[in-house]
Amino acid sequence: MRLYGVVMVGWFRRYATYRMATAAGVFTNTAFGFIMAYTYTALWDERPQLGGYDVSQAVTYVWLGQALLMACALMGGGFEDELIERIRTGDIATDLYRPADLQLWWLACDLGRAFFHLVGRGVIPMAIGAFAFDLTLPGSALTWIAFLVCVVLGLLVSFAIRFLVALSAFWLMDGSGMAQISWLAGMFFSGMLLPLTVFPGTLGEVARALPWSSVLQIPADVFLGKRTGWALAEAYAFQAGWALALLGAGRLLQTAATRRVVLQGG
Amino acid sequence: MPSPEPLAVEPAGRSTATRSVELDAFPTRTRLSTLTDGLRAYGMIAAMWIRSTMTYRASFVMTTVTSFVVTAFDFIAILLMFTHVDALGGYQLGEIAFLYGAAATSFGLADLLVGSTERLGRRVRDGTLDTLLVRPAPVLAQVAADRFALRRLGRITQGLLVLGYGLGTVHVEWTLLNLLMVPMMLVSGALIFAAVFVAGGSFQFWAQDAAEVQNAITYGGNTLLQYPPTVFAKDLVRGVTFVVPLAFVNWLPALAVLDRPYPLDLPHWFAYLPPVVAVLCCWLALLAWRAGLRSYRSTGS
Amino acid sequence: MEAFIELDGVEKVFDVRRRAGLLRREKSQVRAVDGLSFTVARGEMVGYIGPNGAGKSTTIKMLTGILTPSGGRLRVAGIDPARERTRLARRIGVVFGQRTTLWWDLPLKDSYRLMHRMYRIPDQRFRENLERCVELLDLGELLEVPVRQLSLGQRMRGDIAAALLHDPEVLYLDEPTIGLDVISKAKVRDFLRDLNADRGTTVLLTTHDLTDIEQLCRRVMVIDHGRLMYDGALAGLHEVGESERTLIVDLERELPPVVIDLARTVRVEGPRQWLAFPASQSAAPLVSALAARYPVMDLSLREPDIEAVIAKMYAGRSGQ
Numbered sequence: 001m002r003l004y005g006v007v008m009v010g011w012f013r014r015y016a017t018y019r020m021a022t023a024a025g026v027f028t029n030t031a032f033g034f035i036m037a038y039t040y041t042a043l044w045d046e047r048p049q050l051g052g053y054d055v056s057q058a059v060t061y062v063w064l065g066q067a068l069l070m071a072c073a074l075m076g077g078g079f080e081d082e083l084i085e086r087i088r089t090g091d092i093a094t095d096l097y098r099p100a101d102l103q104l105w106w107l108a109c110d111l112g113r114a115f116f117h118l119v120g121r122g123v124i125p126m127a128i129g130a131f132a133f134d135l136t137l138p139g140s141a142l143t144w145i146a147f148l149v150c151v152v153l154g155l156l157v158s159f160a161i162r163f164l165v166a167l168s169a170f171w172l173m174d175g176s177g178m179a180q181i182s183w184l185a186g187m188f189f190s191g192m193l194l195p196l197t198v199f200p201g202t203l204g205e206v207a208r209a210l211p212w213s214s215v216l217q218i219p220a221d222v223f224l225g226k227r228t229g230w231a232l233a234e235a236y237a238f239q240a241g242w243a244l245a246l247l248g249a250g251r252l253l254q255t256a257a258t259r260r261v262v263l264q265g266g
Numbered sequence: 267m268p269s270p271e272p273l274a275v276e277p278a279g280r281s282t283a284t285r286s287v288e289l290d291a292f293p294t295r296t297r298l299s300t301l302t303d304g305l306r307a308y309g310m311i312a313a314m315w316i317r318s319t320m321t322y323r324a325s326f327v328m329t330t331v332t333s334f335v336v337t338a339f340d341f342i343a344i345l346l347m348f349t350h351v352d353a354l355g356g357y358q359l360g361e362i363a364f365l366y367g368a369a370a371t372s373f374g375l376a377d378l379l380v381g382s383t384e385r386l387g388r389r390v391r392d393g394t395l396d397t398l399l400v401r402p403a404p405v406l407a408q409v410a411a412d413r414f415a416l417r418r419l420g421r422i423t424q425g426l427l428v429l430g431y432g433l434g435t436v437h438v439e440w441t442l443l444n445l446l447m448v449p450m451m452l453v454s455g456a457l458i459f460a461a462v463f464v465a466g467g468s469f470q471f472w473a474q475d476a477a478e479v480q481n482a483i484t485y486g487g488n489t490l491l492q493y494p495p496t497v498f499a500k501d502l503v504r505g506v507t508f509v510v511p512l513a514f515v516n517w518l519p520a521l522a523v524l525d526r527p528y529p530l531d532l533p534h535w536f537a538y539l540p541p542v543v544a545v546l547c548c549w550l551a552l553l554a555w556r557a558g559l560r561s562y563r564s565t566g567s
Numbered sequence: 568m569e570a571f572i573e574l575d576g577v578e579k580v581f582d583v584r585r586r587a588g589l590l591r592r593e594k595s596q597v598r599a600v601d602g603l604s605f606t607v608a609r610g611e612m613v614g615y616i617g618p619n620g621a622g623k624s625t626t627i628k629m630l631t632g633i634l635t636p637s638g639g640r641l642r643v644a645g646i647d648p649a650r651e652r653t654r655l656a657r658r659i660g661v662v663f664g665q666r667t668t669l670w671w672d673l674p675l676k677d678s679y680r681l682m683h684r685m686y687r688i689p690d691q692r693f694r695e696n697l698e699r700c701v702e703l704l705d706l707g708e709l710l711e712v713p714v715r716q717l718s719l720g721q722r723m724r725g726d727i728a729a730a731l732l733h734d735p736e737v738l739y740l741d742e743p744t745i746g747l748d749v750i751s752k753a754k755v756r757d758f759l760r761d762l763n764a765d766r767g768t769t770v771l772l773t774t775h776d777l778t779d780i781e782q783l784c785r786r787v788m789v790i791d792h793g794r795l796m797y798d799g800a801l802a803g804l805h806e807v808g809e810s811e812r813t814l815i816v817d818l819e820r821e822l823p824p825v826v827i828d829l830a831r832t833v834r835v836e837g838p839r840q841w842l843a844f845p846a847s848q849s850a851a852p853l854v855s856a857l858a859a860r861y862p863v864m865d866l867s868l869r870e871p872d873i874e875a876v877i878a879k880m881y882a883g884r885s886g887q
Contacts, residue, residue: 020475024482031482034502035490039354042497046351176325180332187336193343200349310684318672321713397668399633402656403685563635563649565581 003100004108011112015120022120025070029125033066037133051197057224058195060136063129064220065192067122068151071114072158072215074186079110079159080179083166096258103163103250110159118151136224143225146232150219153239157214160246161186167250170257191217211242300404307403311411319416326417333420337374340492341366341428355496360435361524362494367429368448368516369491372455373484374422380410380460381418383467384481387474390562399563406555409467436524444523447537454540455515459484461547462510464555471558487512495521495529503529514543571737571769572607572630577639579625579793599625601793602639609736610767612759614780614787614801616877622793623773627739630771631661644736657686660735662726664742669714675725676710679732686733693732700728703758720751727755731762737769738762744776756782789877796880806847810871810879814842814850819862827860829853838864846871 015022037059044055053061069075083106086092095102129135138144165182172178187193189212196207196217207213218235221227227235319326344366348359357365386409389395398408438444466480473479487506495503495517507513507530521528522537579600584593600622607613617623628634629641632648632655641648646655669678683693701707704724709717717725723743730738740759744752760783762768774780780787780801787804789797797804814830817839824832830844830853844853850868857863 024476024478028478028482031486
């Protein structure tokens with residue numbers, strides 16, 4: 001277990017060294033936050049209480065999205081590019097003979113990265129957003145804690161999906177194809193475009209039931225105090241359920257991939 | 267007069283003495299030959315990249331489709347909004363599609379032509395910029411053509427489709443002037459975006475990791491312009507009118523076509539300024555590029 | 568002889584900023600090249616060596632017009648590289664050892680076709696030059712192969728050919744044999760020797776492999792801390808470095824250590840003895856003196872390790 005802790009800290013530090021890139025990224029997240037906050041304001045001005053949010057909550061949703069965007073690697077930039085590259089070049093064979101578990105190893109890497117992005121790319125845009133707009137911030141420490149737990153569960157789901165995608169490179173010649181499909185699905189179904197509560201009819205129901213809703217929609221609802229008590233427990237159960245199912249699928253795929261590599265003699 | 271270094275290209279084999287005399291006497295000619303040399307090099311390098319791309323045909327198709335879909339998401343979000351409302355910021359769907367299509371097409375063209383300048387920081391970091399500096403062609407042309415990505419046609423196609431939808435839906439009296447405004451807007455808009463790309467790339471001569479600042483202005487600007495200006499705070503509109511003049515890409519000309527008032531109190535003829543603004547932006551971007559390259563060549567990092 | 572490359576008091580100063588504390592940054596200056604002066608005549612083949620960070624690549628970058636000197640005067644073929652980079656580019660060839668300029672996914676010949684057009688090489692010239700390179704660098708089988716499938720040695724040969732298609736008057740090579748196998752190294756060296764002899768192309772070569780220099784360059788320049796430490800024949804470098812050659816002598820039988828004026832005995836192992844003498848001296852008088860006084864059966868001569876020579880030279884200078 002200590003090993004994975006060290007790996008996680010290592011990846012946190014690795015991203016922390018790119019100060020200029022982080023500053024530039026904060027600038028980008030802030031710029032997009034402003035633009036989207038105005039478009040949401042226009043939308044909610046026309047239809048107050050759309051999707052169960054008032055204007056302030058809708059704008060808060062925008063800034064949460066910008067704060068979580070990098071951490072959950074919705075637009076790429078996670079560990080998966082590196083893993084796909086290792087599979088493509090065959091370096092993966094050496095990883096499989098390591099005493100560390102492949103999935104846990106990469107999970108530690110990705111969490112290290114995600115925690116850095118949460119702090120480095122999340123906090124400042126959120127603070128600027130709170131300064132420039134009237135945001136709905138949690139009133140109690142408990143809500144903050146509930147939100148952070150929710151975010152970590154969302155990160156697990158996000159990792160689990162990307163791990164599956166990366167492993168598909170064992171069977172598909174060009175792993176980037178799968179990565180792109182998953183990227184598109186993530187963009188659309190996470191609620192990054194618009195809150196999933198605004199998606200109409202069946203599309204909305206489907207979107208809210210898919211794993212990607214764990215990444216932004218559910219944490220945002222917890223943050224906005226829409227889910228407390230039983231509803232909060234339900235949210236956790238939903239996220240944990242998807243995380244377990246997808247991580248489990250990852251394990252199966254990993255076993256199959258290992259067998260494949262061993263059969264091919266590395 | 268110091269020669270406009272990164273741009274100056276002269277036929278080989280002339281003595282230094284004659285050349286410097288000529289440079290002073292015919293600066294315009296030199297600039298013109300630089301331009302043609304740059305375009306020529308750009309064409310050759312882009313063609314090589316297209317051929318490289320075509321060696322992975324399946325991957326090319328895949329990334330082009332992805333580019334189309336992901337850019338279309340922006341419009342799908344607007345369509346989803348319009349399942350709840352009839353107007354946004356006082357604008358109908360067709361009008362927004364017109365704004366959106368114009369911005370997306372201009373941006374797509376600029377991205378296709380010079381979008382690769384966003385990779386400059388990487389080239390500086392890994393030292394491969396040096397291999398471009400020993401070639402007899404303008405560096406800007408080589409950097410802009412680097413990894414020329416035909417998949418970006420996906421974005422342009424998407425923009426043109428939405429523009430077509432917008433043009434077919436809005437109620438505009440298509441006078442000759444209004445008809446001419448559309449291509450003028452697309453070309454000027456592409457040049458303005460291209461200038462922003464190049465200026466952002468130049469910035470990476472000093473700050474190699476700052477590609478995202480460029481993204482905020484280019485991609486962010488594109489997203490901004492897809493919505494009507496009435497949606498945004500006046501200060502933001504002032505900023506993109508007078509500081510980074512993105513408003514000339516589509517807002518000012520398109521609002522004139524739609525016969526809508528611009529949120530800022532500007533004279534009517536501002537709507538016809540995009541070509542002037544575009545040329546001015548390109549000139550400033552070239553100055554920034556030259557300053558950046560000069561700085562790189564004196565510091566080497 | 569006509570001076571083709573001229574440097575007169577050339578300097579290159581870099582500002583280096585480093586973090587001092589959380590936000591404060593300290594600015595300091597590094598003199599990568601410090602008052603460098605030398606000339607290279609047309610048709611010379613010069614080895615340019617020195618430890619890492621000595622200023623070798625900075626010099627090459629100034630000679631090719633990539634970097635602007637901070638001071639001094641620099642001319643290549645009468646051109647100021649910093650001011651007329653693109654004009655100079657047509658007259659020089661550059662090979663960066665570890666950065667290929669070939670097109671990764673395309674057949675090798677496509678890269679050459681681009682050179683043909685970019686450098687506006689007349690068709691006839693291009694065909695002749697390509698044929699020559701293909702023959703001498705053994706590229707015939709490789710022209711249709713995508714560059715990504717070439718071995719390191721094949722790629723280097725491909726890169727050298729790409730740098731020569733426009734008939735450059737001077738060729739700069741940065742570590743041209745790094746990472747190559749013995750056969751590829753030999754091919755590259757043979758080619759460069761022919762190029763210099765037949766075409767009179769001026770060659771400036773930086774390398775870590777001193778065999779390159781021993782086999783190719785009559786003249787060698789050593790740079791350290793941005794200054795020229797030595798400029799002259801390879802043999803003279805030995806003198807400066809006070810290096811010694813070793814004569815290995817097999818005597819008829821075991822004898823006490825040989826005593827002779829011209830050399831000193833450094834090692835004895837049975838009938839075999841090792842005699843060290845200054846590298847600048849000829850071995851002939853020593854051999855004849857030895858043969859006159861001792862029962863010599865066999866002799867062999869070992870050249871000094873040039874890397875050690877340079878190291879010794881550095882040690883000598885920095886100790887001052």
